[in-house]
Amino acid sequence: MNRISAFLGGTELFNPVEASRKIPDWLDLPEPKSYRPKHKFRTIWISDVHLGTSGCNAAMLLDFLRSIECETLYLVGDIIDGWRLRKGWYWPDAHNEVIRRILKMAHKGTNVVYITGNHDEMLRDYAGMGFGGIHLVNEAVHTTVDGRRLLVTHGDAFDGVVLYARWLAFLGDQAYYMMLRANRWFNRARKLLGMPYWSLSAYLKKRVKNAVQFVYDFEDAVAHEAQHRGLDGVVCGHIHTAEIRMIGDITYYNDGDWVESCTALTEDFEGGMAILDWPAHMRGEAISAKTLEVVA
Numbered sequence: 001m002n003r004i005s006a007f008l009g010g011t012e013l014f015n016p017v018e019a020s021r022k023i024p025d026w027l028d029l030p031e032p033k034s035y036r037p038k039h040k041f042r043t044i045w046i047s048d049v050h051l052g053t054s055g056c057n058a059a060m061l062l063d064f065l066r067s068i069e070c071e072t073l074y075l076v077g078d079i080i081d082g083w084r085l086r087k088g089w090y091w092p093d094a095h096n097e098v099i100r101r102i103l104k105m106a107h108k109g110t111n112v113v114y115i116t117g118n119h120d121e122m123l124r125d126y127a128g129m130g131f132g133g134i135h136l137v138n139e140a141v142h143t144t145v146d147g148r149r150l151l152v153t154h155g156d157a158f159d160g161v162v163l164y165a166r167w168l169a170f171l172g173d174q175a176y177y178m179m180l181r182a183n184r185w186f187n188r189a190r191k192l193l194g195m196p197y198w199s200l201s202a203y204l205k206k207r208v209k210n211a212v213q214f215v216y217d218f219e220d221a222v223a224h225e226a227q228h229r230g231l232d233g234v235v236c237g238h239i240h241t242a243e244i245r246m247i248g249d250i251t252y253y254n255d256g257d258w259v260e261s262c263t264a265l266t267e268d269f270e271g272g273m274a275i276l277d278w279p280a281h282m283r284g285e286a287i288s289a290k291t292l293e294v295v296a
Contacts, residue, residue, distance in 0.1 A: 026100065027103065027104055036067060038069045040070070040269075041267060041268060041269075043070060043072045043142065044068060044070045044265070044266050044267075045152070045237075045265040046061075046255055046264045046265075047077050047115075047117070047238070047257065048240055049075075049259075050119065050258070050259050051079060051080045051081060051091075051098060052080055053081045055259040056095065056258060056259055058095050058097070058258075060278060061098055062094065063278075065098070065101045066101065069110075072112075072113065072142075073112045074152055076152060077153075077154025077156070077238065078120055078238070080119070084119075103132045103133070112133060115138065115139060115153065116136070116154065117155075117237070117238065139153040139154075140152040140153075142235065148271070149231045149233075150232060150233045151235070153236050155222055155237060155239065156238050218239055219245075220247060224250075226250050227250050231250075232251065233253060234253065235253040236255075237257065240259065241256065244275060262277070
């Protein structure tokens with residue numbers, strides 16, 4: 001059986017049209033009762049989950065997805081890491097649960113739009129199709145509640161390293177995963193000491209001059225494309241750096257990632273846009289819970 005097809009209904013060979021006709025029983029199971037009220041948004045963007053790698057913070061993402069409701073969920077590329085899966089199979093149960101959660105959101109009425117990225121480029125041939133209630137496209141234009149039009153794209157088309165020197169991208173990919181491995185061991189030690197999650201790799205990236213310059217060059221290139229198309233802004237992922245800033249007349253949004261910073265971009269029902277830092281949110285909830293215990 002094709003391994004990736006297993007979470008789409010168990011077809012022998014993955015066929016998006018055929019998979020969409022099969023409705024697994026678990027999609028209609030009732031939601032487990034939660035003591036936490038759900039956070040409600042008009043739109044949520046997440047990207048760079050990298051399912052299929054040990055660096056993916058699947059448990060934290062699953063906690064996030066179970067804690068939110070939204071009208072539209074954009075998956076802005078690199079949700080599945082085909083590059084790593086080709087080198088060796090890694091797919092723990094937590095990664096299945098993330099996929100199941102997204103499929104269940106689509107089944108319950110959330111408009112789920114999957115934008116392809118470079119690590120899940122094997123899906124680009126299926127752009128324009130749907131599976132399990134998920135719409136697969138290479139890019140999209142999102143209109144906010146207050147009428148702004150935003151280009152939604154993964155962003156790899158604007159990364160000179162990926163576009164013009166693919167072998168360099170793979171070389172950089174290897175070094176990056178070594179850094180993520182160090183980040184994972186670092187946070188295991190913090191957990192043993194009773195300390196919260198903190199991204200060592202993200203901290204180091206922000207302090208390396210060449211990495212910082214690359215981020216600025218990338219942001220400028222993406223914003224220029226949005227301006228060229230007559231749009232008001234752009235939402236992307238790819239560089240694992242969450243950000244909201246003005247570049248000329250264009251608003252640049254990056255939703256971050258779920259291997260380092262664990263962030264999402266949100267739109268509320270008035271059109272307000274914000275970065276939601278989930279580890280920081282969890283720390284805030286933990287502090288509030290302890291405060292309530294002390295008061296009680």
